[in-house]
Amino acid sequence: MKPKTAVAGILAVVVALATLSTAQSARAQDWFKTGTGLGVSKARLAVPDDAARTTAAQPLAKTFHDVLWADLEYSGIIDMVSPSFYPLSVPSQPSELNGQAWAAAPANAYMVAYGNLTADASGLAFAGYLSDVHNPSAPPALQKIYRASATDADARKLAHEFADDIVALLSGGQPGIAQTQITYVSARNGNKEIWVMDYDGANQHQVTHLRSISLTPRWSPDATRIAFTCYVPYRGITSAQICIYSMPLGRLTAFPRFRGTNSSPAWSPDGSQIAFMSSENGDPEIYVANTDGSHMHRITFAAGVNTSPTWNPKTGQQMVFVSDRGGVPVLYLSNSDGSNVQKLDLPDMGYVIDPAWSPNGQLLAFSWQRPSGNYDIYVMDIVTKQLVELTRDEGRNERPSWAPDGRHLTFESTRTGTRQIWTMLADGSEPRQLTFEGQSESPNWSPK
Amino acid sequence: MTVGITSSVPAIPLPHPEVETPSRVVDNTDGLFKSEPMPLPKPDLEAVPIPKFEKEKKKPPKITSRPSKLLENPTPPPPNAVPYGNGGRPTVPVSASTFTMGNTGATSAGLIAGGAGQGDFGSRFSWYVEAVQRRVSSNWIQSAIDPNVGYAPRVTVTFTILRNGSVTNVQITQSSNVPSVDTSAVRAVEASSPLQPLPPAYSGSNVNVEFYFDYHR
Known part of the structure; x- marks a missing residue:
């Protein structure tokens, strides 16, 4: 009787331990290690032209891209890749992104911000993406659809919103100032x-x-x-x-x-x-x-x-x-x-x-x-x-x-x-x- | 020789001064013009001995400015070296096959990581890691550090980022033993809260971070 109880007790302890260790590892979380000491590096970002999906969106795409570029360049935390270094094929959605081409010289980009504009009777829509070119398989850091009316002023507004989202992501949550x-x-x-x-x-x-x-x-x-x-x-x-x-x-x-x-x-x-x-x-x-x-x-x-x-x-x-x-x-x-x-x-x-x-x-x-x-x-x-x-x-x-x-x-x-x-x-x-x-x-x- | 205003009265004998001091104004021992000392013989410029020919020894190069320590150390790091923050891309666990030491739980420091999470946060979301680094670095206010401190050993601070980006559980796991540096490091982390919310593509509820600060003035 007694040895049996003892064995059962030991078993119970082992089971409990096993459960405990499972619980422990389930509780264990992802981690990363980083640090500072040599100053803050800027993110190197490529911002190719945004594709206009409809003809009505074409004049707005120019405004949109110009405003977006100016916002990001002036953000103070981004190192813009010169457009002359860009690969020939420009993505308009994540499936078209060739990460290798953007990561390689001369672009040496770290991330790419891209998207496509659609303008029709219902208004202007911009599908915006921000992808890590070293990790094209991972989902984009940012994928969002921005909507407004199809006017030049609203194209500016959308560009400011997209720029602020990018700046917030790259600066670790500090909001951008493009909408101030x-x-x-x-x-x-x-x-x-x-x-x-x-x-x-x-x-x-x-x-x-x-x-x-x-x-x-x-x-x-x-x-x-x-x-x-x-x-x-x-x-x-x-x-x-x-x-x-x-x-x-x-x-x-x-x-x-x-x-x-x-x-x-x-x-x-x-x-x-x-x-x-x-x-x-x-x-x-x-x-x-x-x-x-x-x-x-x-x-x-x-x-x-x-x-x-x-x-x-x-x-x-x-x-x-x-x-x-x-x-x-x-x-x-x-x-x-x-x-x-x-x-x-x-x-x-x-x-x-x-x-x-x-x-x-x-x-x-x-x-x-x-x-x-x-x-x-x-x-x-x-x-x-x-x-x-x-x-x-x-x-x-x-x-x-x-x-x-x-x-x-x-x-x-x-x-x-x-x-x-x-x-x-x-x-x-x-x-x-x-x-x-x-x-x-x-x-x-x-x-x- | 004696000089006195009463010298014209011969009846009164004046006492001699006990010590005759030579006049410092008039030097009557020499002539009016002092003779110049004999000039030294001019060095014979032609008589420079020809140095004996020797095999030239290579002099060590003169170092005018201190080159970077990176260049000075030619030994390549061993392949199994633990990367020690060079300010570049963050150290990330390569796979989930990391080991567990003891049962110290999820927030233990160093290389310890539990295996149940996906374990590849840093490699999947390196942009997020860099953003955290950028934010915390920009909030690290070094002017509040004791000005007498020129260098401090590495401080390591661990913290947890919740899904909404807020930072909790901030603690020093490795102190620099300089209180003002430790405080500035903790403040840098706390000033960065809330961070950007965790990436939507990440399934976990929180991420643990080990953040080091290397201070040198």
């Missing part, structure tokens, strides 16, 4: 009004029609509203006030008027508060209020002008602003409740204005007029106080604003003779002019 917008001030129609355009300068359109002066537009964190400085007469008195424009409503939303001059609004990262300069109590100081104007309270207490607040978008716990309390306008860092103010020391004299905090909270862009020159854009590492000069000897370059990917900046520059909006990569390379008409200034990149 830039708001700015332009006086090309007579008055300084708020305008909005796509990040590549397309689709420029006027947003406000206040027929006065509108300045310093700032996108809300959800990119649905724009806060700006407006000069709207009220009971015969015109003074600088904070206005908020709602994009979905297409009109201004309520924000109370305050005494004195009110300007340079900035949104808190959660979108619930606005910091701005107000001379309500005489001295221009920084105040914080809810987006409906309630609970307004003062956070700076220093003689002189305190203006241009900007929140740390990552934490919302800190703020940088401009103050001339020490004689000339320079940047100060404080907690968002105004405590613990410290001057951001720079290795030279001069005016320092227009602070803009990068999306990861790590870098601060600003414009600085050193005694030896003109206003130029600089970027400072908040922790180490290391400086990089991004523009030099090309007119006045001011008012930087970060793209949500933290890889691009928009700014205003007078390098062509007139004040216009430009963008560049955050290392100062690849400057691109977006506006050409009249004078444009004070750009702000939408956070999404």
Whole structure:
């Protein structure tokens, strides 16, 4: 009896162990190992022409490909393979992809983005694919059908969507910026009004029609509203006030008027508060209020002008602003409740204005007029106080604003003779002019 | 010789100075012009001895700049060498025939991988692996590392990517013993969450990652 039980017990243990080990191996997962230490490599991507399946799609295919190419090239993370290196046969769907030909010299591509366009009465459809050429048997990294109406504007939109999907895949989930917008001030129609355009300068359109002066537009964190400085007469008195424009409503939303001059609004990262300069109590100081104007309270207490607040978008716990309390306008860092103010020391004299905090909270862009020159854009590492000069000897370059990917900046520059909006990569390379008409200034990149 | 304003009064004998110091202003021992020292004989330029002919020895080449260490080391890596991050393409398990050590479970570090998964994630979805590498690398903020540290041994961080791309279970499996480097590595991983969702073609629910950081200033 007893030995039998013992044997049964052992058996049970063995069975249990076997079950356990099976469970263990079933739980075991796929893994991979990678690392860093020698910098970040760019993905080498080939983007052949996209096949137009119908004749109506042919003119749109050209627009589509041009926009897609420009988006990917400017993304900052992709190394584009020159079209002259492409194999002769271009795929329009995964079954036609000859991975060997693309992987081999001279193309040496790592991935290929391709697809086909169909335009008919129902609209425009783009079947887009992104394939790893070293692994043609694996399913494409991206296969998606994009639909819109068959217009040139929508072909652009589809290209931006496809580009953003590719950038997100190749950068490990960080969204691209091809569908972002830039708001700015332009006086090309007579008055300084708020305008909005796509990040590549397309689709420029006027947003406000206040027929006065509108300045310093700032996108809300959800990119649905724009806060700006407006000069709207009220009971015969015109003074600088904070206005908020709602994009979905297409009109201004309520924000109370305050005494004195009110300007340079900035949104808190959660979108619930606005910091701005107000001379309500005489001295221009920084105040914080809810987006409906309630609970307004003062956070700076220093003689002189305190203006241009900007929140740390990552934490919302800190703020940088401009103050001339020490004689000339320079940047100060404080907690968002105004405590613990410290001057951001720079290795030279001069005016320092227009602070803009990068999306990861790590870098601060600003414009600085050193005694030896003109206003130029600089970027400072908040922790180490290391400086990089991004523009030099090309007119006045001011008012930087970060793209949500933290890889691009928009700014205003007078390098062509007139004040216009430009963008560049955050290392100062690849400057691109977006506006050409009249004078444009004070750009702000939408956070999404 | 004595000089004094009272020397014209002979009745008062003045004491001599105890020590006669020679005047430093007037040197009356030599003439007005000092004689120049005799010039050294000019070296006879023609008398350079002809060096004795010797068989020329090859001098070692003068190294002006340090060449890359890769070029310096001519020994090829043994075929069974474990690839040690050169920043290139990621190391991936070639097949599912990897071994299991102990029963440490799925998240153990190093070469250990369970066999039940498809085991070829890295080779099937190398674009995903590179995207993860790109994202984490770009989020590695090295400016927060102690400036006195010039080099740190490799830090290895393991984590799990869930299907929706969120990163969990971040832990240091091999410390560099430099706290600020370890912290920056963990922060780089955590700042990258959420990553791109796992590829739709991948059937598993999550993927374990072993990510190393080599720091040198």
